[in-house]
Amino acid sequence: MCAKSSKGSREFWNFSPGFLAGNAVVALLVTLAICPSCLSRTNAISELADDFLLSFLLSTSLSYGGYLVEDYFDRRISWIEYPVKRLVLECLCYFLYVFTISFLLMFLFAFVVRQSFTLENVPWKPLIQSTKFPMRLAFVISFIFISRSFLVEWRKAAIEAEQLKTERFARQYQSLKDQLNPHFLFNSLNVLSNLVYESPDASAKFIRQLSRIYRYVLDVQQEELVPLEKELEFAENYLALQQIRFEEGLEYQINLNKNTPGSLPPLSLQLLLENAIKHNVASAQNPLRIEISLENNELIVKNNLQPKTSQPEESAGIGLENIGKRYELLSERRIAVTDTGGVFVVRLPVLSFE
Secondary structure (H helix, E strand, O other): OHHHHHHHHHHHHOOOHHHHHHHHHHHHHHHHHHOHHHHHOHHHHHHHHHHHHHHHHHHHHHHHHHHHHHHHHHOOOOOOOOHHHHHHHHHHHHHHHHHHHHHHHHHHHHHHHOOOOOOOOOOHHHHHHOOHHHHHHHHHHHHHHHHHHHHHHHHHHHHHHHHHHHHHHHHHHHHHHHHHHHHHHHHHHHHHHHHHHHOHHHHHHHHHHHHHHHHHHHHHOOOOOEEHHHHHHHHHHHHHHHHHHHHHHEEEEEEOOOOOOOEEOOOHHHHHHHHHHHHEOOOOOOOEEEEEEEEOOEEEEEEEOOEOOOOOOOOOOOOHHHHHHHHHHHOOOOOEEEEOOOEEEEEEEOEOOO
């Protein structure tokens, strides 16, 4: 669109019919303003034609020169980076151009058309004074061109800045999502490696459940948001997978309708659930209890706190930080984390899926 607009602008200024017609109208208005009574005097028609020709040449030269000066500086000095330098140089160049062109036109018109002097007695002072009106007109033209040029460049810079911002956010968000896929697989394989020695039957069941879950991981890895329904279904499958590992050591409840509208960043629940399991004891004597519910358009993930005394399992250092950063890129709403000493609660805002 910008390329077509620029091309259309160049075609207009390159002496197109529209450009010539516009300057003809300006020349006619200037001529009538100088001598409004000339139309009623038949002997003044030739003088009127001469004045119209001079006005037309001045208008055409001044407007086309303004375009050339603007185009020259557009390609060399940015309004955004050097506004004062651009303003001073462009005005100086344009007014110098206007004075030179208008003086030459006045000189040639008086010498060739009206033959009002000879080369031996050139009226330099009157000719220089005759450039006052073109210089005033140049002030108006330069104001129009400078305003137009500044607004066009400012709009272009604003659009480019917004595009760069959007692209940067997209890269950041994609980078955060790329962390999830290998992170989830790495932790699952660690669990499976321990489970193989403890129970071959349980490990086989774990592998089948893991394949169903990992299919979901692959399906949503390119999405920015996924329906809440899918995240809840995934959370249930993930907890069922972990229950194969911990048996009675893990208890969970999902206390909301799976058809609840809204969306979440993909795998948000998996990271929270994994975080709870990683940092807390989960045994038959001290079961880990996880509860998922909905309150005030926020998904609440709650677990009892019973920290492990030994070092926690290895982690890629993501989790809550990853979820928080993705929310920052997607919405003005933020996650909330509460640690009461006995219960750990994370609130995830439910976003609208647009």
